[in-house]
Amino acid sequence: MKIQQLTVYLSETMPGSNMLNGIRAFDDAVYEFVSGFISDNMTRFMKIVTFLGSQWFITSLTVLIPALIFILRKKKYYRPGLLIPANIAMGALFNLILKLIFRRPRPELLRLVEESGYSFPSGHSMSSLIFYGFFAYLLVRYGKHRSKYFFVGVLGVLVVLIGLSRIYLGVHYASDVLAGFLVGAGWLILAIRASDKFLN
16 A cells, blocks of 8 residues: 555544535635635725734724823723733733644645744634623623614624635634634633622
8 A cells, every 4th residue: 555545544534524625615615605706895894894904003002002001091991901902912812822732734725915923713703702702791781771782793793894805815724713703702701700799
């Protein structure tokens, strides 16, 4: 038996190989669908969307929002203002740890932007869900007008678009994005529960 044949045989018979093949098929199917929308205008739009989930943008808002709260002396929001950077910083650290554990290379596809580092789970997807999700939680908790639910919906759509933009731009597999959303959702639930105790 040739070495190549042996490698294929082992990859197909090892435990978990069916799951890995399923993940690859899922990734390929989603990318094939998303890449069908590639155009100059769509690429410009997706670059803007992905920027809204970037580490630079989210970190800037994470610093700016609490700073404005303290500068304007909105004492009612001092505690929520402290929770925002704490939540984002710990979530980002957890994402980094996961990337170092899995060490999944980025996809070798048509990359429309350049990215470095490991691929799994998607940092943009996880961080955007944690940040915008936590902001939505604070909006529901402190907002008095019914329009707050509209803005929560807008934030939800934005998070989904950020995830799609990472696949569209060729820097993440669909499974990276899905994992980022799932881990981010779990983190957000824990953060909200801890925040409820801290704010009550």
